[in-house]
Amino acid sequence: MPTRRAARAFCQPANDVLLYLPQYDAYQRPGKVLLQHFDGIEHGFKGLPVEATSELLLKQGFGYDFISDKQVQQVQAVGAGLRTSGGAQYRTILVPNARTMPLETWQHLVQLAQAGAPVLVQGARPTGVPGLGDLARRQAAFQRLVVQLPFKPVPGGQRAAWGKGAVLLGPDVAQLLAQAGVRREVLVDQGLRCERRRTAGGYTYFLVNWGEQPVQAWVPLATAARSANLYDPMTGQLVVAAVRQSAQGPAEVYVQLTPGGSCLIDTQEAAAPATGAAYAYYRPAGAAQPVAGPWAVRFVAGGPTLPAPLQAPQLDSWTQLAGEAGQKFAGTALYSTTFAAPGGPAAGYLLDLGRVGQSARVQLNGRELGTLIGPAYQLYVPASQLQARNDLRISVSNGMANRVAAMDRAGQEWKTFYNVNMAAKRQENRGADGLFTAAHWPPVAAGLLGPVTLTPVAVGGPPL
Structure with missing residues (x-):
């Protein structure tokens, strides 16, 4: 059992960038929300430049963590980098085209640059401070800090050397980060x-x-x-x-x-x-070979009732194979078939179930191979586990969507939650009472959909 200290050490992030959250820009936007919640970009910052910047950083492989004004003011410069109050280390801090910023935050950013840390400003510098209290004094102090930074043109923007560090200004985030020595993944x-x-x-x-x-x-x-x-x-x-x-x-x-x-x-x-x-890296050693069936399908658990067993010459959704009972069913069905061992030498085979709705437990010749939840449904089968004739059994379980839709169509109450009205996010899921209903949902594909194949593979090291 790891100690708390070891656990904290493991949980330390290894991102390079602190991304400033322009809280006061969000406050100043007009809107219809009476009480704005700030729990991520979607709520509070959507549409601000920080949204596009955060997506760009992810897309280009730069690891980052958001940081607020209060947290910025607790950051310390360590060498040519930064350390937060929680002890996490970063290479730089990035201000994503913020319009307003508290005087204390801007002052601390300048102090961090003076102590040796690179401070990056995307786009334009903040133009002023938020709020009306003592505005003239705070705005004047803010502007004095901005004016005293000796910005000079550099490729892609401007650079102000300040103390041991610098403030870099420019429109291209990737270029700013490269100038700060940050490597992307x-x-x-x-x-x-x-x-x-x-x-x-x-x-x-x-x-x-x-x-x-x-x-x-x-x-x-x-x-x-x-x-x-x-x-x-x-x-x-x-x-x-x-x-x-x-x-x-x-x-x-x-x-x-x-x-x-x-x-x-x-x-x-x-x-x-x-x-x-x-x-053990797998490399295809031949063409995929179908496990064609026919398949015996037996419904073993779920409801509202178990559909009748059936034989399926070809795989399809049980909402099609089992008729109306299959369209209402949520639970587990057992698919079974036999197949001959593939011809030719191979170290093993990749068993691919194709499409599955939604999870599958696989057994071969009485041996448990594994449980798969997708989106790819593949397992490696060593050649030693195959026999001349093989018994393949696949237990497939679907989700509750079809069962819930059937209950709503029948007027059967299933929302047995205390003091909760389930609002519908989408208009098409709104019932006559204004609450959520799944009555109009079409059946969701369920069961083993296939095609099921076996591909011979070679096992060994990777290509050099």
Whole structure:
């Protein structure tokens, strides 16, 4: 069990940028909301320049954390970087085209630059202070600070050297960050997103493939790494990942991620190699072979009633195969079929269930292979687990959408919550009483939709 100190250390962010939240710009916007809630960009800051800037930073691979006026005033300059009151380290702070800013915040930003930290201002400098109390004095003090900064033209903007640091001003965020020495995670160019945390010996990356295509590639890291462990949260497998030093300098780790897939990469900066079993990378060794069926389908749990068992020559949604009972059903159905072992030598096979609505538990020849929740429904099957004739059983469970819609159409009350009126966010989901209803929802595809295939694969190290 880790200590609290160790847990706090693990949770320290490893982002490079503090992104200033222009709270007072949000206050000054006219609107129809009587009590504005500030819980993210969507509520409070949508439409302000900070929204576009935050999206741009994510898209270009710059890690950041938002910071408020009160928090800014507690930040300290440490060397050429910054440290927050919570002890987290950052390279720079970015002001995203803010129009107004408290005098105390601007004063502290200038002090941070003087102490050696780079302060970045996107677009134009703030023009003044918020509020009417003692406005003339505060505005004059603000303008004196702005005027005394000796801005000089530099490529892409302006730079004011101040004490040990500088204030950089310009429209191009990526260029400002490059001038401040901030490196981006270029892995985003391959369709990946990441969260990064600092550990005692390196970094922990959470990688997710948000693209529509699989990623099977050497992925460059913006941090130093000599070795790495890879953790697959879907299987619980912890293995040693392949790491190499690229010709350009950064370390690279080889990953295989399906669309929607994710993993944890734990890197080590020391020369000592990671210990444990090496990650088994799969490479297609032949064409996909269909598991054609026919399929026996038996509904085993759920309601309102269990549809009758059926034989399916071809896979389809059970809302189609089981008629009206299937359209109302929410629960679990067991799909079973047999198939002959594929011909030809192979180390193993990739079992791909195709489309599934929504989760699947897979058993082969009485052996549990795993549970899948998507969006890709794939499992590796070693060749040793196949027999001349194989029994494949797949238990599929759907969500409650079809059941809820059927209950609303029948006028059956299911919203048994204390003192809650369920408002409809969308007009099409609003009933005659003004509250939420799913009565107009069409059936959602459910069950094993396929196609189910087996692809022979070779197992080994990544391509060099």
